[in-house]
Amino acid sequence: MAVSLAIDPVTRIEGHLKARLEVDGNMVRDAWLTGGMFRGFETILMGRDPTDAPQIVQRICGVCPVSHALASCMALEDAFSIDCPRNGVLLRNLMQGANFLQSHILSFYQLSSQDFFQGPAEPPFFPRRKKSDLRLGEAATAMMLAQYLESLDIRALCHEMAAVFGGRMPHVHGIVPGGASSAVTSEKKEAFRSRLKKVRTFIEERYVPLLYLLSERYADLARVGRGWANALCMGVFPHPDTGSHSLHAGVWAGGRLYPFEPDKVMENVGHSWFSEQSGGSPFRSPPPVVDLDKAGAYSFSKAARYHGMPMEVGPHARLWINDTELSPMGRELAPKHLGRHATHFCELGEAFVFSIMGRHLARAEETWMVAEAMEGWLNALTPGESTLAPLPDMTDGEGYSLTEAPRGSLMHCLKVKDGRLSFYQILPATLWNASPRDDAGLRGPMEEALVGLPVPDKNNPVNAGRLVRAFDP
Amino acid sequence: MDKGRQGALRPLSRRSFLRSSLRAAALGGVTGVFDPGVARALAETLSAVRPPVFWLQGMGCTGCSVSLLNSLHPTIAEVLLHVIRMDFHPTLMAEEGEGAMSFMLRTAKESAGRYLLAVEGAVSEKDGGRYCVIGEAGHEEFPLSVILEKLAPGAAALLAVGGCAAYGGVSAARGCVTGACGVGDFLRKKGVKTPVINIPGCPPHPDWMVGTLLLLLAAVEEKGLAEGVAEMTRQLDSQGRPLAFYGNNTHENCPYLYLFDEGRMAKNLADKSGCRYGTGCKGPGAWCDSPLRRWNGRVNWCVENALCIGCVQPDFPDGQSPFYRKRT
Numbered sequence: 001m002a003v004s005l006a007i008d009p010v011t012r013i014e015g016h017l018k019a020r021l022e023v024d025g026n027m028v029r030d031a032w033l034t035g036g037m038f039r040g041f042e043t044i045l046m047g048r049d050p051t052d053a054p055q056i057v058q059r060i061c062g063v064c065p066v067s068h069a070l071a072s073c074m075a076l077e078d079a080f081s082i083d084c085p086r087n088g089v090l091l092r093n094l095m096q097g098a099n100f101l102q103s104h105i106l107s108f109y110q111l112s113s114q115d116f117f118q119g120p121a122e123p124p125f126f127p128r129r130k131k132s133d134l135r136l137g138e139a140a141t142a143m144m145l146a147q148y149l150e151s152l153d154i155r156a157l158c159h160e161m162a163a164v165f166g167g168r169m170p171h172v173h174g175i176v177p178g179g180a181s182s183a184v185t186s187e188k189k190e191a192f193r194s195r196l197k198k199v200r201t202f203i204e205e206r207y208v209p210l211l212y213l214l215s216e217r218y219a220d221l222a223r224v225g226r227g228w229a230n231a232l233c234m235g236v237f238p239h240p241d242t243g244s245h246s247l248h249a250g251v252w253a254g255g256r257l258y259p260f261e262p263d264k265v266m267e268n269v270g271h272s273w274f275s276e277q278s279g280g281s282p283f284r285s286p287p288p289v290v291d292l293d294k295a296g297a298y299s300f301s302k303a304a305r306y307h308g309m310p311m312e313v314g315p316h317a318r319l320w321i322n323d324t325e326l327s328p329m330g331r332e333l334a335p336k337h338l339g340r341h342a343t344h345f346c347e348l349g350e351a352f353v354f355s356i357m358g359r360h361l362a363r364a365e366e367t368w369m370v371a372e373a374m375e376g377w378l379n380a381l382t383p384g385e386s387t388l389a390p391l392p393d394m395t396d397g398e399g400y401s402l403t404e405a406p407r408g409s410l411m412h413c414l415k416v417k418d419g420r421l422s423f424y425q426i427l428p429a430t431l432w433n434a435s436p437r438d439d440a441g442l443r444g445p446m447e448e449a450l451v452g453l454p455v456p457d458k459n460n461p462v463n464a465g466r467l468v469r470a471f472d473p
Numbered sequence: 474m475d476k477g478r479q480g481a482l483r484p485l486s487r488r489s490f491l492r493s494s495l496r497a498a499a500l501g502g503v504t505g506v507f508d509p510g511v512a513r514a515l516a517e518t519l520s521a522v523r524p525p526v527f528w529l530q531g532m533g534c535t536g537c538s539v540s541l542l543n544s545l546h547p548t549i550a551e552v553l554l555h556v557i558r559m560d561f562h563p564t565l566m567a568e569e570g571e572g573a574m575s576f577m578l579r580t581a582k583e584s585a586g587r588y589l590l591a592v593e594g595a596v597s598e599k600d601g602g603r604y605c606v607i608g609e610a611g612h613e614e615f616p617l618s619v620i621l622e623k624l625a626p627g628a629a630a631l632l633a634v635g636g637c638a639a640y641g642g643v644s645a646a647r648g649c650v651t652g653a654c655g656v657g658d659f660l661r662k663k664g665v666k667t668p669v670i671n672i673p674g675c676p677p678h679p680d681w682m683v684g685t686l687l688l689l690l691a692a693v694e695e696k697g698l699a700e701g702v703a704e705m706t707r708q709l710d711s712q713g714r715p716l717a718f719y720g721n722n723t724h725e726n727c728p729y730l731y732l733f734d735e736g737r738m739a740k741n742l743a744d745k746s747g748c749r750y751g752t753g754c755k756g757p758g759a760w761c762d763s764p765l766r767r768w769n770g771r772v773n774w775c776v777e778n779a780l781c782i783g784c785v786q787p788d789f790p791d792g793q794s795p796f797y798r799k800r801t
Contacts, residue, residue: 006570006571006609006612007569007570008570008571008574008606008608008609008614009563009569009570009573009574009607009608010569010570011563011564011566011567011568011569011570011573012563012564012565012566012567012569013564014535014564015535016530016605016606016607018606018608018609036605036606036607037531037532037604037605037606038604038605038651039532039604039643039644039649039651039653040648040649040650040651043648043649043650044643044646044647044648044649045648046648047647047648048794048795049794049795049796049797049798051795051796051797051798052790052794052795052796052797055782055790055796056643056646056790058534059533059534059536059642059643059644059675060534061534061535061536062533062534062535062536062537062538062539062540062676063535063536063539065534065536106539106542110542110564110565111564114567119567122553122554122558123553123558123559123560123562123566124553124559124562124565124566124567125567126567127567127568127572127573127576128567128568128572129568129572149550152542152548152549152550153548155542156542156543156545156549156769156770157770159543159769160769160770160772162769163768163769163770163772163773164772164773165778166773166778167768167773167774167775167777167778167779168768168769168773168774168775168778169543169768169769170536170539170540170676171536171675171676171784173775173778173779173780173782174778174779176742176779176797177797178742179743180743181742181743181778181779182743182778183743183745191772290650290651292600292603300604386743387743388741388742388743390741465569
């Protein structure tokens with residue numbers, strides 16, 4: 001007989017999320033995700049000085065403020081034809097990169113690692129229900145705990161890196177309309193480099209190898225949670241001279257790769273607590289108007305769709321579309337732990353990549369990839385050269401930006417009229433991955449991936465939380 | 474207070490913890506955090522007692538929690554394992570769903586009058602509080618506003634962490650449609666008398682959060698629960714902020730004050746040759762010790778990089794806007 005289960009709150013994520021599951025025959029048959037909090041940034045931004053936007057929008061997410069600051073600055077620069085200088089692009093890449101490392105390490109160690117090991121009988125590891133399907137022996141458990149504690153220091157070091165050029169973290173000061181506000185000095189470069197070196201050692205010796213090991217220990221979780229297996233990337237880490245991206249934009253749908261076209265992005269609100277007029281193209285649709293009594297609605301999240309399709313976003317989507325080279329550790333460990341030889345990400349196979357463990361492992365591989373790229377950006381910084389373009393008159397204009405936050409695609413669209421913001425739309429990763437059903441009734445990516453998950457114990461549906469955290473919603 | 478569940482990690486070493494805390498917080502004596510009396514109280518009486526803390530997340534961005542994780546002296550691991558017992562924290566705790574919620578409600582009942590409540594994010598009771606639902610227990614959905622009404626009266630003290638919890642902040646800024654407000658305002662409206670300590674900042678420096686906790690614990694251990702909390706509330710400024718961290722004017726302590734005095738003003742946000750007042754710095758009206766304490770392992774701070782946006786002030790962001798222009 002089918003039973004209805006609710007997990008509320010889904011803890012160890014950023015934000016307020018509830019998962020409702022219909023379980024029958026030890027398996028999830030259907031799923032509904034509810035975003036349980038609304039603040040309304042798009043109306044809060046109305047009428048403000050446009051240059052205030054990069055600071056205000058950072059407060060959307062304390063884990064990924066750098067990405068929102070960047071997206072907001074880039075949208076303003078698009079609107080007013082401002083060219084960020086070379087050093088500015090590099091500094092932004094370094095701050096964004098440092099925050100990718102911070103966010104990915106936080107996502108796995110602080111948020112997700114407890115899905116795989118039992119910590120000591122102390123908060124935050126306690127309380128915890130018995131029979132949480134934790135399979136590691138004593139030695140591996142001790143190793144996981146040691147890494148959990150070490151990762152706290154490493155994550156803080158990543159924030160220090162971002163702060164070297166950004167002033168402080170979270171909520172960075174150094175990303176401003178026109179470029180970056182930091183001076184570039186050899187002292188700052190060295191302060192950044194010495195920290196990056198420590199973080200890289202952790203990534204190479206701990207994080208990446210651990211994820212290969214866990215993918216073998218929890219091999220069944222490397223086969224479940226497939227979902228739509230569509231993927232979207234809007235492009236991130238621009239090259240300062242060519243403008244091409246280290247991780248370029250693209251769309252993977254129905255087993256084929258397509259170029260990304262921003263006009264195909266739509267927001268559906270059929271199952272969201274917003275009026276019908278709140279949906280549509282992010283280039284045009286007005287700020288959302290709340291409608292708490294709407295029939296069929298169950299979330300404050302809108303449903304972002306690409307050409308009508310739900311899309312998974314995040315590290316696995318980016319690496320799948322870009323088919324990046326695996327880390328040396330990955331190339332060595334893939335045959336041992338995953339049973340296949342692979343030099344590039346796609347060789348890990350679609351079935352693995354679009355699984356609980358695959359999404360976690362992609363995050364680890366991307367952490368390595370970004371850390372490696374950061375060395376290059378750091379070397380390319382020229383001390384003494386300009387980091388900031390002068391700002392023109394910003395009275396009237398409209399623009400948009402495309403980038404990637406650590407957790408997935410990010411788009412900002414804005415209009416300025418008479419020197420004030422007259423329109424703002426923000427499309428963060430959560431509206432893709434954690435979306436409710438769309439106007440056509442299609443489940444959101446995480447909802448779809450929950451369907452079919454094994455639930456051996458109805459009193460403790462651990463795999464649901466595992467799946468949600470693997471997406472880093 | 475409970476003795477805590479000790480033993481899984483290395484044995485509690487209050488002394489080494491205290492040494493590192495002192496080193497960091499003293500900052501050459503610029504703040505009053507660890508005056509000798511407090512230091513003695515910590516060393517002698519903070520035996521192995523860890524108060525239960527429930528950390529609630531309202532309408533915010535989790536940035537305060539992320540900043541808390543950056544605590545270095547003491548480290549966040551020391552804070553979590555040796556200083557407090559974080560019995561509820563949505564971002565960190567192992568348990569989820571009903572298990573997490575009912576554990577908090579049960580523990581609150583068991584330790585009524587003795588637990589601490591930390592709130593990050595603003596609160597709203599508009600439309601039954603539905604703009605922020607934090608969890609479910611016994612098939613009942615709990616908005617933050619309802620949980621606060623339930624748990625705040627039994628708390629020894631409430632820490633309103635960050636600009637949103639303290640004063641509404643960005644979550645309650647102009648244009649907000651959700652009825653969000655600060656936690657202190659909400660409780661006053663409800664007639665709840667629990668002492669509220671505001672720790673603003675967007676986000677607050679980790680030392681402001683951990684330091685306030687330590688000061689409070691030290692006062693409680695020295696003078697008992699009620700008198701300790703009362704003592705702590707006497708150490709707040711008119712905005713409810715601990716003087717130890719918010720008693721200094723940012724501008725007066727700024728290393729670039731001489732540039733201001735000489736009338737040399739920065740021309741743009743990347744210009745480090747002049748005082749940032751020229752580009753809109755809000756330091757003259759802001760009260761915190763960031764210029765002395767610095768951020769993120771002390772590598773940098775707001776004004777060294779760009780300027781102050783006044784994020785510790787009750788009127789942030791509206792009253793501090795536009796951030797990048799001198800107010801006329």
